[in-house]
Amino acid sequence: MYVPQFNETIDDFVRGMLIGKLRWRPHEGEKLVGKLITYAQQCWRCRKDTRVILGVGFYDTDGMEIELAGFQEDGIPELILRKISPSILAKNGIGTIKSRYHQTMGEAYISNGCCHCDATQGASYYFDAWVEYVYTSSPGEPMIEFPFHNSQTTFYIEGKWYFEQKSAQQIR
Numbered sequence: 001m002y003v004p005q006f007n008e009t010i011d012d013f014v015r016g017m018l019i020g021k022l023r024w025r026p027h028e029g030e031k032l033v034g035k036l037i038t039y040a041q042q043c044w045r046c047r048k049d050t051r052v053i054l055g056v057g058f059y060d061t062d063g064m065e066i067e068l069a070g071f072q073e074d075g076i077p078e079l080i081l082r083k084i085s086p087s088i089l090a091k092n093g094i095g096t097i098k099s100r101y102h103q104t105m106g107e108a109y110i111s112n113g114c115c116h117c118d119a120t121q122g123a124s125y126y127f128d129a130w131v132e133y134v135y136t137s138s139p140g141e142p143m144i145e146f147p148f149h150n151s152q153t154t155f156y157i158e159g160k161w162y163f164e165q166k167s168a169q170q171i172r
Contacts, residue, residue, distance in 0.1 A: 004169070004171050005161070005168040005169050005170075005171055006163040006164075006166060006168060006169070007169075008163065013163065016163060016164060021163055021164050022161065022162070022163050023161070023162050023163075024159050024160070024161055024162075025060055025064070025066055025159060025160070025162050026058075026060060026066055026150045026157055026159055027150065027159060028150060028151065028152070028156075029149055029150065029151060030060070030149065030150045031061055031147060031148075031149055031150075032058055032059065032060060032061075032066065032147070032148055032149070032150050032157070033058070033059045033060075033061065033145055033146070033147055033148075034056045034057070034058055034059075034079070034083065034145065034146050034147075034148060035056065035057045035058075035059065035143070035144070035145050036053055036055075036056060036080070036084070036094075036143055036144040036145075037053070037054045037055045037056065037057055037068075037133060037143075038051045038052065038053055038054060038092070038094060038143055038144075039051065039052050039053075039054050039129045039133070040093075041121070041129075043114040043116060043117060043119055043121065044119065044121075045114065045117050045119035046114060046116050046117040046119065048114070048116045048117075049093075050093065050094070050095055050114045050115045050116060050121065051092065051093045051094045051095075051115065052071075052094070052095075052112040052121045052126075053071050053080065053094060053097065053112055054070065054071055054126065054129055054130050054133055055068060055069050055070040055071050055073070055076065055130060055133075056068075056069050056071075056076055056079070056080070058157055064162070064165045065165075066157060067157050068134060070126070070130050071112070071126065072123065072126065075155055077097060077110035078110070079148070079154075079155045080097055081097055081110070082154075083146040083148060084144055084146055088144060089115075089144075090115060092143055092144055093115050094112070094115060095112060095113035095114045095115040095116075095118060095121070096113040096115075096118055097110060097111070097112060097113070098110065098111075098113065099111075100113070100120045102120070102122070111123075
């Protein structure tokens with residue numbers, strides 16, 4: 001017999017629960033750390049190297065990874081804009097993050113810009129680089145950290161159960 005959400009035997013799971021290995025994270029108001037995940041690429045316009053933001057890794061104060069969120073996910077660009085100044089981004093080779101009009105899409109959206117010429121670094125780079133990061137952690141690298149409180153008024157990450165720092169898997 002085992003607990004399928006954590007792939008643990010019932011004995012190991014109960015023993016772990018009794019010594020505090022089962023935890024609900026994050027709580028409302030809990031202090032968390034966001035780490036930008038970036039990717040170096042060549043700008044399509046000026047051909048110089050620039051960094052783009054792929055997403056944010058969220059960690060508790062013990063360094064346990066709570067969640068990964070891509071740059072395109074709801075609220076992520078706005079959180080980055082509130083927490084990290086353009087000068088800090090520039091110092092790290094990341095262009096301006098701002099709303100830009102996309103002619104083909106016929107709408108404006110928040111996007112990465114080249115740190116040299118401010119050309120929009122569109123989403124074409126994004127999918128392959130993000131998938132590679134999530135599954136191999138090779139092209140992106142966490143580089144800028146910022147603290148924040150998990151709050152429904154600023155930015156909220158839904159809590160879930162963790163056992164020995166592994167999140168519960170959905171069972172269907």
